[in-house]
Amino acid sequence: MTIKLFYYIRRFGYNMLLPDSYFRKKYERLKQYEKECDREELNFRLGYYFKPDQPFEIPAQAVAVKDFKRTKGTDYYLDLKDFLHYFTPETRFAYHFGDETHVNPYPTLFKARPIHGPNDNSILFKLNKTRHFRWVNDPYRFSEKKNMLVWRGITHNDMRKRLVKEFLDHPLVDAGQTNKPEEDVPWQKKRLSVQQQLAYKFIFSVEGNDVASNLKWVMSSNSLCFMPRPKYETWFLEGVLKPGIHYVEVSRDYSDLEEKIRYYSAHEKEAEQIIENAHRHVERFRDPMMEDLLCLKVLETYARLSGQTHACKFCGTI
Numbered sequence: 001m002t003i004k005l006f007y008y009i010r011r012f013g014y015n016m017l018l019p020d021s022y023f024r025k026k027y028e029r030l031k032q033y034e035k036e037c038d039r040e041e042l043n044f045r046l047g048y049y050f051k052p053d054q055p056f057e058i059p060a061q062a063v064a065v066k067d068f069k070r071t072k073g074t075d076y077y078l079d080l081k082d083f084l085h086y087f088t089p090e091t092r093f094a095y096h097f098g099d100e101t102h103v104n105p106y107p108t109l110f111k112a113r114p115i116h117g118p119n120d121n122s123i124l125f126k127l128n129k130t131r132h133f134r135w136v137n138d139p140y141r142f143s144e145k146k147n148m149l150v151w152r153g154i155t156h157n158d159m160r161k162r163l164v165k166e167f168l169d170h171p172l173v174d175a176g177q178t179n180k181p182e183e184d185v186p187w188q189k190k191r192l193s194v195q196q197q198l199a200y201k202f203i204f205s206v207e208g209n210d211v212a213s214n215l216k217w218v219m220s221s222n223s224l225c226f227m228p229r230p231k232y233e234t235w236f237l238e239g240v241l242k243p244g245i246h247y248v249e250v251s252r253d254y255s256d257l258e259e260k261i262r263y264y265s266a267h268e269k270e271a272e273q274i275i276e277n278a279h280r281h282v283e284r285f286r287d288p289m290m291e292d293l294l295c296l297k298v299l300e301t302y303a304r305l306s307g308q309t310h311a312c313k314f315c316g317t318i
Contacts, residue, residue, distance in 0.1 A: 080095060084299075085313070107123055108121060112234045150175070153177065155177040159206050203224070211234050219281060220279065227249070247274065
């Protein structure tokens with residue numbers, strides 16, 4: 001609780017107390033970095049996050065920077081607020097905070113969207129990043145870990161319920177729900193910390209309301225990520241992940257789960273190659289300057305295509 005309190009004090013202080021001169025200098029650093037960065041990576045990711053390429057009208061639901069207030073989700077609010085300092089008070093953006101994955105009829109900043117189907121109006125922004133963008137320093141090599149698959153989480157959908165029920169007491173699977181309040185069912189188990197889960201060769205990742213919150217740290221570990229093919233994507237580019245390359249795909253009815261645990265237990269080199277590929281994907285998100293520049297570019301693109309020609313607050317400084 002104390003750690004979280006200091007975290008929010010620091011973040012609110014960043015957004016409420018620092019002068020414009022601080023953000024002007026940061027803006028200048030980001031623009032200088034833009035000249036030096038990997039332009040192919042920048043352009044690919046920006047085009048992926050922001051699919052509309054034609055001008056559009058500012059949605060009636062858009063909120064001006066000067067009117068932006070904390071409503072649903074403090075972390076969501078702070079993640080967007082971090083980048084509104086670079087825009088004039090009248091600049092307007094449409095955004096949606098929360099785990100919902102519907103697609104609005106107008107361009108809207110979202111945390112997540114469906115991978116398939118018409119999704120252009122859902123513009124991906126790096127939201128709720130403290131919960132989702134966590135990495136680990138794994139102290140174990142893959143070969144040192146238990147030949148088992150592990151999962152812990154809240155079972156609020158059928159996929160998760162099926163896993164904990166069908167593999168209860170399975171010798172190769174340690175899966176359990178950690179629902180609160182606790183339920184009087186055999187698959188209610190004690191929580192395992194991330195460090196405890198790292199002792200297993202295989203870690204399961206399964207979507208909840210939208211994406212699986214553990215996917216990022218699992219792919220940064222030396223364990224092999226098992227998951228059904230994802231339906232949703234976020235800033236982490238889940239839609240570009242390939243089964244057999246970045247993770248082990250499991251059928252949605254889990255009929256092949258045991259077979260694949262046994263296979264990758266016996267074929268460690270193949271497992272380690274997938275883990276290495278996962279690490280390379282994770283590296284794309286570990287440069288804070290690239291991350292900040294992309295957040296800025298998404299908002300700049302929104303302002304430009306919506307005809308807000310005087311949105312940039314510091315353009316005249318460089």
